[in-house]
Amino acid sequence: xxxxxxxxxxxxxxxxxxxxxxxxxxxxxxxxxxxxxxxxxxxxxxxxxxxxxxxxxxxxxxxxxxxxxxxxxxxxxxxxxxxxxxxxxxxxxxxxxxxxxxxxxxxxxxxxxxxxxxxxxxxxxxxxxxxxxxxxxxxxxxxxxxxxxxxxxxxxxxxxxxxxxxxxxxxxxxxxxxxxxxxxxxxxxxxxxxxxxxxxxxxxxxxxxxxxxxxxxxxxxxxxxxxxxxxxxxxxxxxxxxxxxxxxxxxxxxxxxxxxxx
Numbered sequence: 546x547x548x549x550x551x552x553x554x555x556x557x558x559x560x561x562x563x564x565x566x567x568x569x570x571x572x573x574x575x576x577x578x579x580x581x582x583x584x585x586x587x588x589x590x591x592x593x594x595x596x597x598x599x600x601x602x603x604x605x606x607x608x609x610x611x612x613x614x615x616x617x618x619x620x621x622x623x624x625x626x627x628x629x630x631x632x633x634x635x636x637x638x639x640x641x642x643x644x645x646x647x648x649x650x651x652x653x654x655x656x657x658x659x660x661x662x663x664x665x666x667x668x669x670x671x672x673x674x675x676x677x678x679x680x681x682x683x684x685x686x687x688x689x690x691x692x693x694x695x696x697x698x699x700x701x702x703x704x705x706x707x708x709x710x711x712x713x714x715x716x717x718x719x720x721x722x723x724x725x726x727x728x729x730x731x732x733x734x735x736x737x738x739x740x741x742x743x744x745x746x747x748x749x750x751x752x753x754x755x756x757x758x759x760x761x762x763x764x765x766x767x768x769x770x771x772x773x774x775x776x777x778x779x780x781x782x783x784x785x786x787x788x789x790x791x792x793x794x795x796x797x798x799x800x801x802x803x804x805x806x807x
Contacts, residue, residue, distance in 0.1 A: 549600060549652060549653065549654055549694070549695040550600040550601070550603070550651075550652075550653040550654070550675065550676065550692065550693075550694065550695075551653070551654045551655075551656075551692070551693040551694070551695050552653065552654070552655045552656070552679050552683075552690055552691070552692055552693075553565050553568070553656050553690065553691045553693070554644065554655060554656070554657045554679075554683050554688055554689070554690045555657060555658050555661065555688060555689055556658070556661055556663075556687070556688050556689070557688075557689055558689040560658060560689070561689045561690065561691050564577060564656050564657075564658075565691060568656065575659075576658060576659055576660065577656055577657070577658060577659065578641070578656070578657055578658070578659040579654065579655065579656050580644050580645050580647070580648035580654070580655040580656075580657070581648055581653070581654040581655070582648055582649055582720065582721075582724060583721075584652035584721075584724040584725060584727075584728050585725075586598055586652075586725065586728045586729070586740070588747070589740050589743040589744055589747065595732070595736065595740065596732060596733055596736055598652070598728045598729070598731035598732050599731040599732075600651075600652060600653070600675075600694070600728075600731055601674075601676065601731070602730050602731040603651045603652065603653070603674075603675040603727040603728070603730065603731060604651075604671075604672065604673050604674065604675060604727060604730070605647065605650060605651065605669065605671055605672040605674070605675045605677075605678035605679075606650055606671055606723065607668070607669075607670065607671035608638075608643065608646050608668035608669060609646070610638075637664045638664070638665055638668065639662045639663055639664050639665055640657070640661050640662060640663050640665060640686055640688075641657070641659075641661070641662055642665070643665060643668060643669055643682060644657055647669075647675070647678065647679055647682075649717070649720040649723070649724070650675075650720065650723050650724065650727065651675045651723075651724060651727045652724050652727060652728045653675060653679075654695070655679070661688070663686060665686060667685075669681065669682040669685075675727070676692060679692075680692070718748070718751065718752070718755075722744075722748060725744050726741075726744070729741055729744065750769055753765075754766060
């Protein structure tokens, strides 16, 4: 069970209200874009014992520009027979650039108009609160924002899962690691150390997978998760009574949160 932060952002308050109505109705709108990346915190355990993470404790580490290409690209006009090259398109960061960066760094969900592409000269500064960072950024761009809290049931998010080939997987392990650490910071203090150790084990494993020949990776991943399941079944008999009691309390609390008030 995971708490998610959701931000509805737009140039005007009226547009934010329209976004919320669209979201609540479940209708598709090609003019709206959603920024969210998988943060499979529950993949660190296989017994559903991990408590829900409080998303309000996530931070904003600051903007990290994408690495510059090895060589600047140019576009050649075919009508000139290759004679005159035009400069590459303007790559000035805009609102969409930073909304995407927020979503890559934290376990959050952002909806925004796809046409909102105003240039932003100064990137949002690091902040001890992801909520404050997003709200201040939108305010500086003279936009409007509404913040919501969503309780999502399930293990992780869309895409390839932890280290998988989908979005947020092998292609961007650094961002995935950042989101996972952010989510771990929202766990109860007595659960963070185990989760951090498990995360480091997973990171090391998938770094080894990346270094392996492509034809070996699939079998490595299958064996890895089979071993995780086997270890978990064995650990159930080796846990102390105190840890078993804490695990049971977490499971009950998570199930009650999912069911809601009666």
